[in-house]
Amino acid sequence: MTKRELEILKYFIKYNGKISYKLLSEFLCINERSIRYDIDKINEILKSNNYSQIEKVEKGQVEYKNLDILSIVIDKFIRCIDLTEYKDEIILFKVLFLERINLKNIEDELGVSRTSVKNILKVVKEKLKLNELKLEIEIQKGLILVGTEENIRKAQLKFILTYSKEIYFLNIIEKYYAEIDREKIEKFLNLIIDNTKHIISDEPYTNLYYYILIMIDRLKKGKSILEVENQVFFQGLKEYKVINKFLDILEKEYKIKVNLNEKVRLTDYFLGSHCYSAENSSYKFWIEIDIIAKKIIKIFSENMGVDLSKDKVLLKGIINHLKPTIHRLKNKQILENSILKDFLKLYKPIFMGTKKSIKPLKNFINLEITEDEIAFLAIHFKAALDRANKLENRKNNILVVCSSGYGTSKLLSQQINENFSVNIVEVIPFYRLKDYSLDSIDLIVGTINMDEVDLKKPCITINTILSKEDIILLENIGLSKRKSRIFLSDLLETFKRSGVIKNENILIKDLSLLMNEILINDIHEDEPKLSDMLEEVILDVECGSWEEAIRMAGKIMIETEICDITYIENIIERVKEFGPYMVMSNKVALPHSKNNGNVFKSKMVLMNFRNDILFPEETPVKTMLTFTSQDENGHLDALSNFLDLVSNYKFLEKLENNPSKKKVIDIIKKYEFLSNLGKNRDIN
CATH class of the missing domain: 1.10.10.10 (Winged helix-like DNA-binding domain superfamily/Winged helix DNA-binding domain)
Structure with missing residues (x-):
């Protein structure tokens, strides 16, 4: 007897000996003609063994009255299966x-x-x-x-x-389960379904039934679950309370003891049996929810350019988090103790990477995932990224993106390098980002909003001049802080006291290569100072718009042959195209552009306005330092000193007192003098 013929006999038993050709055809996915042929063959076997045969009782219906005989036949022929x-x-x-x-x-x-x-x-x-x-x-x-x-x-x-x-x-x-009476299992299941008022379809009901059967068998053998996650969450649910109320039915019937862990896991399986998907077959994902978790991790890894698929701690964390998340969303429960605001402030790229990765969860429950829930999921990915960086123990590859790719972008790169142990791969203008190969890039750092570009890498927007908040953000996202640094001149003095240096230039080159991360090369030709680069200082300026202010500074630069009109027009075009990316958080703007052969000197014009002027997006500006740079690097030290003055020495407050141009230059020169002595803290 074939397997299909045995299955036909099983359906006769299931339907109390009477069934239609049509129904058998649907169950076995074959046509009715094949069913008739199989039944004819079954009758031949029954006849040869002196058993009564299957009969046609009415149109399309067949019947076998002695079900005990069918059980004997099935058992006999199962033994004959290869x-x-x-x-x-x-x-x-x-x-x-x-x-x-x-x-x-x-x-x-x-x-x-x-x-x-x-x-x-x-x-x-x-x-x-x-x-x-x-x-x-x-x-x-x-x-x-x-x-x-x-x-x-x-x-x-x-x-x-x-x-x-x-x-x-x-x-x-x-x-295998013959010694376990199934009647009480069905009674228990029906009671908890009735008392929770849940609707459970056939397939998940069968799955839950089998899990309880397995649980009883294991407990009778002394095998119990030792640990489960989310106990507090499950114990607070009404489903847990109902299950706990009726468990004595199983405990008395099967002489077992159902402990807390067993109750929690049974509640877990019961939750997965109703209302979580329109597709019955999707219930298996609740049982094996690691399928969803692995898909989310895979998408996150692809989006962020880091392989987290082998992080078992992450997988366990996501799995344990998903079920409470699904339950809250399905029951429209608001998540208490939201961390969304703080997480976005510190780890926005990780949040966005998580948000792009939760499609498998959305498809499973057919609901939108709230940003509060996404933030809690993102915590697990933040910890995983920290573990990955620690294990890999290598420098992060950083791509710096600015509106033009030049000017302050060089300063931004310098600041990142000074604060973090990273590898700046390249500085590019925004328009190149879309076609740039990001395979080796770990993080994209920009001074303009990059949301409009669909990137598969984490990206963050920070100020052109790193604020304390920017440094905290970069540190929190996983960049390693640079170790304490030493001056090259001090190192050379130590070597000279200890011996003879045959070739100082070769030694400097070798030390620079060997100790690049912690060495400050202070042996070089002096860069232009801030006081030298300031062409003009204008205070208490009345101005109607940001464009008028830039043209006012430009007029000075053009008249003193620092640049031509096209450089000023380029600045204005950049602001119109990219918005207030040149504005710092302290109402300081740094208008500049690329040298396209229209810059003749590296100079600066400092302006302080009587009232705030508004750059695009209603961004207020009180102080503006417009600058040019012939070689993209000559302005960096001066600009860095200006921003140090602004951030740490109340320079802007001094400008509000409307000092003379000479007084402003004197303040700057005092800062520069004390800086050389290492006593710039005394400037105040």
């Missing part, structure tokens, strides 16, 4: 449910060689590995199953759901 057809599954069943196997016994039972058994075991071990289980050798006992109780049960349930449709395995599963 077991080698199921050899992999048979061994997997024995491993999962008996938890040990003996190779010699398997050889005899299946009639195969030791080599064949070993080859089958390789396949079985791979399947076990997917459930975090393994086989270990136990002396004189053969191979035993090793793994957590949670994973063993999950693997058993998966086996039953996968193979119970096969008549051979349905039979051995039924025999």
